[in-house]
Amino acid sequence: MRSLTLWRGAGLAVLLAVVALVPLAGNIVLTQVGVLVLMYVGAAVAWNIFSGFTGYISLGAAVFFGVGVYTVALITKHLNLVGGAVFALYPLGGLAAAAVAVPFGLIALRVRRHTFVVVTIAVFFIFQLMAYNFSWTGGASGLIPPYLNWDQATVYNPFYYTALLIAVASAVLAWAIWGSRFGLQLRAIRDDEDRARGLGVRTMRVKLTAFVISGFITGMLGGLYFYFQSDALPQYAFNPFFDLTIALMAFLGGFGTLAGPIFGALLLEPYLGWAQQQVTNTYAAQIVLGALFLIVIIFLPRGILPTAAEKLTAFRAIRQRRAAGRATGPPPGLPVGAAAAGSSPEPTTRSAS
């Protein structure tokens, strides 16, 4: 068991090292796509901290994202900030999003399941509408950040490392929450909220805390996105596709698991980035995305990683049983597999079902 943990740690370290070295390759398009991939990793992990752990499917993450975008955009505009100083504002974007998350959560978390999903969608549309219609948001023409006169070849590197930092920090945070008392409370809510409440979990407070944490991370990413993409437009800051995409990433990799959302984002975002480059055929890409979604839901309802882990465990169990069978020696005249099947009822029931 200890060797397994060691292998995992080593694998993670290698992965991180590779990811950290990507901008040094000097390929600007690669770095640019990398920023988006890391952003989505962070957003999917943040979404999973609330939705994955509690089972409340939120389609309102774009609210936090957009609030982050506009907070950073407005402060930059009014203080006339330029260059690297804007990077210092990302936590402020996160704080603003967290501040929005409190009343949002207090209203939305009163209802469950379908109604919750719908309320998050409704709040999302209210925010998008406000961004369109208030004069101080710049309306449909949006806000533009100061021009970055950095070296064209490495202009995306600071964004890349900031996104990497946020993504890694949120993954570590998710991991810390997972095993903590707080994380157990969240998962108890997911399994049976009424019972969790009966056992003394202050469900509203716990849910709200997770909601706010998730909002904070997403808001910071919004701030990053504003400067990276050089615009704050209502349709991109408050984008329904954003909600859907991170939900799909989490479900693809494994809803409510730690590694699932990261894996899903790493898998899906490069495809989406590529699809966006195919200007002539974006709609075909959209159809493919929908079809992919359906395939995942029907055939891998628990996501790729949990299903794969299940298969791996089953495979290991069979191998172990075989090895054990060989050690004790199978009864003469019986093939190894049959002896293994005879020693445990599981394989027979599985084949019968």
Add this chain to the structure above:
Amino acid sequence: METFLRAITDGVLEGGVYGLMAVGLTLIFGVLDLINIAQGIMVILGAYLSYLLWTHLHIDVFVGLLITIPAMFILGVVIQYLFIRPLRGRERTSMSLLACYAVAIIIEGILYQAFGSNYLSMNTYWTSPQATVKVFGYYLPYIYLLGFALAVVFVVAIYFMLYRTQFGRSVRATMQDHTAARLVGIDVNRVAALTFGIGVGVTAAGGMVFGELNAFNPNTGYDLISRLLAIVILGGMGSIGGALGAAVLVITLASLVDVYWNPEWSTVVFYGALVLVLVFRPQGLFGRKEARAQ
């Protein structure tokens, strides 16, 4: 006074059409326990189908319903059979929602591919200036009245089906308790498929009227579904009368905001009303608490 009366008539008549679409949504929710996020884009699909029949075959949009409604009904049954029925297990609720979302994305993509993103409006007899009647000193297009009448006919038909037929009895039984319905010999899967078909089928009628009243493109589906969801939640999920009442109420309200304030803010009325109601009455205006219990 005149503008006020106009806003009220427009709102009530258009609200009836929204009511029809919302009834389909709430019926599906009641029986299948899932929110059909694709309902909005299906309304738009219905509008495009009517448009196609009119421009290429010159079939009047009302006659065309004889084709589009069965077509949408079959589409609904197929979607339920392929993508909703196989879902099992603890995450079934969220999975079914996401499956509907995926269906919506696919339909949207296909519509974009086929028609592009330009706004379309139907140039039929019903949108022409002579198809109007003068009431309260202004010209009210016939289509408002006919659309409202159509919605009333369909809603009455759905009520009749629910409360006067054997099938309706099984639908109501399934809405109350799946397991018990199955125990008394109701084929719940069949009921679910047919209900989904009916819920989607009425979008053909709703879409036709919507298309006559508004310009639309595939993206309009998002706007529509968010309105419909607000209506259904306001009325109380699974309550058919509630959906109708809420539809007429909020559309009239939005219509008043349109006239007296600013059309851009009328959408806020939907969501503002929704949030307010949820704060004070989480089960919706006409909903029963038990109906939402897990």
